[in-house]
Amino acid sequence: MTGLHKLTLAETQRKFTAGEVTAHDIVQSYALRINQVEPKVKAYVTQTVSSAIEQADALDEKLKGWRRTMPLMGMPVAIKDNICTEHVLTTCSSRMLGNFTPPYDATVIARLRGQGYLLLGKTNLDEFAMGSSTENSAFGPSRNPWNVSHVPGGSSGGSAAAVAADECVAALGSDTGGSIRQPAALCGVVGLKPTYGRVSRFGLVAFASSLDQIGPITKDVTDAAIMLNVIAGHDPLDATSANLPVPDYTRAFKKKDLKKLKVGVPKEFFAEGLDPEVEQAVQAAIEELKSLGGTIKEISLPTTDYAVAIYYLIATAEASSNLARFDGVKYGLRAKQSKDLLDMYMKTRQEGFGPEVKRRIMLGTYALSAGYYDAYYGKAQAAREMTKKDFDEAFNEVDLIVTPVTPTPAFKLGEKSEDPLQMYLSDIFTISVNLAGLPAISIPCGFSKAGLPIGLQLIGRPFEEETILRAAHAYEQATAWHAKKPNIR
Numbered sequence: 001m002t003g004l005h006k007l008t009l010a011e012t013q014r015k016f017t018a019g020e021v022t023a024h025d026i027v028q029s030y031a032l033r034i035n036q037v038e039p040k041v042k043a044y045v046t047q048t049v050s051s052a053i054e055q056a057d058a059l060d061e062k063l064k065g066w067r068r069t070m071p072l073m074g075m076p077v078a079i080k081d082n083i084c085t086e087h088v089l090t091t092c093s094s095r096m097l098g099n100f101t102p103p104y105d106a107t108v109i110a111r112l113r114g115q116g117y118l119l120l121g122k123t124n125l126d127e128f129a130m131g132s133s134t135e136n137s138a139f140g141p142s143r144n145p146w147n148v149s150h151v152p153g154g155s156s157g158g159s160a161a162a163v164a165a166d167e168c169v170a171a172l173g174s175d176t177g178g179s180i181r182q183p184a185a186l187c188g189v190v191g192l193k194p195t196y197g198r199v200s201r202f203g204l205v206a207f208a209s210s211l212d213q214i215g216p217i218t219k220d221v222t223d224a225a226i227m228l229n230v231i232a233g234h235d236p237l238d239a240t241s242a243n244l245p246v247p248d249y250t251r252a253f254k255k256k257d258l259k260k261l262k263v264g265v266p267k268e269f270f271a272e273g274l275d276p277e278v279e280q281a282v283q284a285a286i287e288e289l290k291s292l293g294g295t296i297k298e299i300s301l302p303t304t305d306y307a308v309a310i311y312y313l314i315a316t317a318e319a320s321s322n323l324a325r326f327d328g329v330k331y332g333l334r335a336k337q338s339k340d341l342l343d344m345y346m347k348t349r350q351e352g353f354g355p356e357v358k359r360r361i362m363l364g365t366y367a368l369s370a371g372y373y374d375a376y377y378g379k380a381q382a383a384r385e386m387t388k389k390d391f392d393e394a395f396n397e398v399d400l401i402v403t404p405v406t407p408t409p410a411f412k413l414g415e416k417s418e419d420p421l422q423m424y425l426s427d428i429f430t431i432s433v434n435l436a437g438l439p440a441i442s443i444p445c446g447f448s449k450a451g452l453p454i455g456l457q458l459i460g461r462p463f464e465e466e467t468i469l470r471a472a473h474a475y476e477q478a479t480a481w482h483a484k485k486p487n488i489r
Contacts, residue, residue, distance in 0.1 A: 004029035005166040006485070009075060009223040012169055016074050023056035023063075023074035026169075027118055030076045034120070034167050037488050042142045043152075043162035045081045046089045047121040052076060055118055071226050073116035078168035080159050081122035082129055083214065084203040085109055088119065092205050093137035094127045096352030097332045106203020107238065108172060108214050108231045115230055120168050123158030127354045128323065129174055129207045131155050132182060132426040135417050136356045143413070144187060145486040146452055150410040153183030153426075159217045160187040164486060170218045170227055174204055176211045177311050178405075178430025181442035184217050185405035185455020188444045188484065190472070191217045192224045195463045196437035197242035199228075200235035208318035209240075211311075211434045220482050221443060221473040225249035228465065244463060252466040253473045259293035261471065264398030268304035269429055275408040281446030281454040282404045285475065289402065292474050297398055301390045304432060306383055308424055311431040313367050313380035319357075320364030326352065359420065388436040395461050400468055404429050405455035409448040429457065439465045443472045444481035453481075 004012060004026050015021045031049045038044060059074055079085060082092045084102035086109075091097045105113060126136040134157030135141040142158045144150040145165040152161040156173030160183035163171050173180040175193040184191025192215045199214045206212060216227035229250065234243040265286060270279060290296050303310075328334035328348030335347035353361070367376040394401060406426060416423045433440045438459055445456035456475070460468040476482050 005033040008219045009169045009226055012075060013069070013071055017069045023059045023118065024053065026074060027052050027056040027076050030120060030168065037145070037165050038167060040143065040148050040488055041145055041161050041165045041167065042140065043123055043158045043165065043167055044078070044121040045091060045093060045124050045139055045158065048088060048119050049121065052118040052120055059116060070115040072112055072230055074118060075169050076118045076120045077112060078120050078123045078159055078162045078171040079109065080125055080156050080171070080173045082125060082174060082205040083109060083172060084205070085119065085122065089122065090205070091122070092128045093125045093139055094352065094354065094357070095138045095333055096326050098138070100332055102203075104203065107200035107235045109203065111230055123156070123162055123171060125158055126155035127357050128205070128319070129155040129176055129179055130319070130356050130360055132423050133416065134158060134183070135413065136354055138354055141413060144410050144452070145488050146188060146410070147450070148489065150412050150452065151186065153186035153410065155179040156217060157183045160184050160189055160191065163187070163189045163217050163219060165488060166485070170216060170223055172214060172231070173217050175213050175215055175434065176207050177315060177434050178427040180215045180217060181405050181430050181440060181455070181457060182427055184442040186410040186453060188453030188481070188486070189217055189219060190221055190224050190482070191215070191442045192228060192465075193433065193440050194228060194232065194465060195242070195439040197240050198439070198463060198465070199231050200238040200241050202235055202237040206322040208315040209322065210318060211315060213434070221441070221469060221476050222250065222253065224441065225252065225469050242463065247466060249465060249469055252470040255470055256474060256477070257293040258289060258471055258474055261294050261400065261467070262398040263289055263294040263296050263471075264299040264394055264401040265296060266299050266301045266304065266394070266401060266403060268301055269403040273407050273425075274404060277448045278404050278406065278408060278454050282456055285445040285456045286402055288475060288478055289471065292478060294471070299394045299398060299401070301394060301432065303383065303387045303390050307387065307432045307435065308428055310380045310383045310387065310435060312363065312424060313376050314384060314435075316360045316364030317367045317377050318364065320361050320368060323357070323361055356420070384435050387432055391432075391436045391438060400471055401459040403457045403459065405442045405457045409450070409452035409454055433459055438462060439468060441468050441472050443476060444484075445479070446481060447484070
């Protein structure tokens with residue numbers, strides 16, 4: 001049963017429920033795959049394959065003669081290493097938390113555990129989720145399975161690479177400014193960022209609390225809906241969690257076309273700086289959406305040009321506040337040699353944080369400092385409201401919005417690491433969604449001449465994940481991009 005790692009979550013679950021394969025068979029197939037490709041891809045920070053095999057054996061014993069299963073029972077999943085997992089290292093790919101083992105599960109992990117999922121390991125990320133390439137990890141970069149000399153994107157690059165390389169059946173990531181959708185696009189898989197408040201953030205190590213959102217990275221759109229069914233819902237442990245009923249997202253697939261759906265195309269997303277190959281692939285995808293019955297309408301989102309500036313003021317300010325807790329006192333790294341308490345604080349943060357984290361803390365602290373708060377952070381918040389208003393007005397005219405995910409396909413390792421501004425621009429098409437708290441999905445829509453994946457972004461109204469899932473699934477069924485697999489070299 002060594003080919004099981006090639007199957008989607010839905011396909012694997014059907015075989016498992018029918019008794020055609022055991023949980024042990026499934027995990028063993030992934031274990032062999034990880035041994036084969038992980039030295040090249042480097043998707044994982046911590047592997048828990050041995051523990052997963054033991055749990056699979058126990059599950060098989062429990063299920064003897066009883067085949068009633070849940071959607072994620074026996075399914076081997078990878079988790080981004082900034083989501084707390086009880087008794088399993090959660091490092092945020094930082095020296096600061098290199099030895100941190102949480103005493104509790106994040107809410108999303110508790111829900112997966114309640115279904116009987118199997119944890120294969122924790123995946124690599126840009127340190128504290130700050131980056132767009134997974135090159136900022138204290139443990140070294142992950143690599144793109146389509147070409148290991150290129151980045152997998154970030155910050156959920158490890159999760160996206162693991163799914164693309166068939167090193168897990170599905171994964172969880174977090175998205176602050178595009179960190180699920182951008183790596184999903186660069187690795188040719190599906191990445192779903194739910195509406196802010198749709199999925200609990202309890203147990204997610206905070207970067208920017210008003211922007212962060214956990215979501216699934218999967219092999220196809222059906223799997224994304226299955227994962228969202230499990231992790232979505234109100235959580236009293238998260239004050240920003242929305243107390244709304246959770247629909248069965250797989251029911252969105254009953255409609256096979258886009259009839260009666262109005263699809264908005266914002267002109268600001270097709271301007272200077274967009275790679276011609278990306279533009280061509282996305283325009284072809286828009287034509288496909290039209291052929292599926294969608295009504296295409298050009299719209300305008302005027303504050304798009306300011307999104308990066310707004311985001312990097314708000315996100316860094318919140319990061320400065322959130323990361324103040326890492327001082328060497330309660331948990332994590334502590335500097336070994338220090339003269340006094342203040343010296344210990346300073347040396348701990350100097351030794352524990354990498355360059356990008358320090359850069360963002362400094363930017364955020366400056367934006368919040370006396371005399372500059374109103375000029376920078378206050379104005380950024382006002383501009384954020386304008387961004388949200390743009391989307392509200394657009395959604396009075398259309399049902400969903402379609403854009404590119406990234407301005408270019410995956411770039412080479414090291415290509416942008418010396419130019420932070422160029423790196424920040426990698427998220428220019430995804431940031432606005434987080435500022436407005438909207439749901440969005442990235443799906444494969446083509447390849448560059450160099451054989452690197454290109455992604456299509458579908459954006460929906462708040463808490464209307466069904467609409468973007470319906471459109472994404474219809475497009476996926478009409479094309480074959482999602483079926484292509486990398487030949488890891």
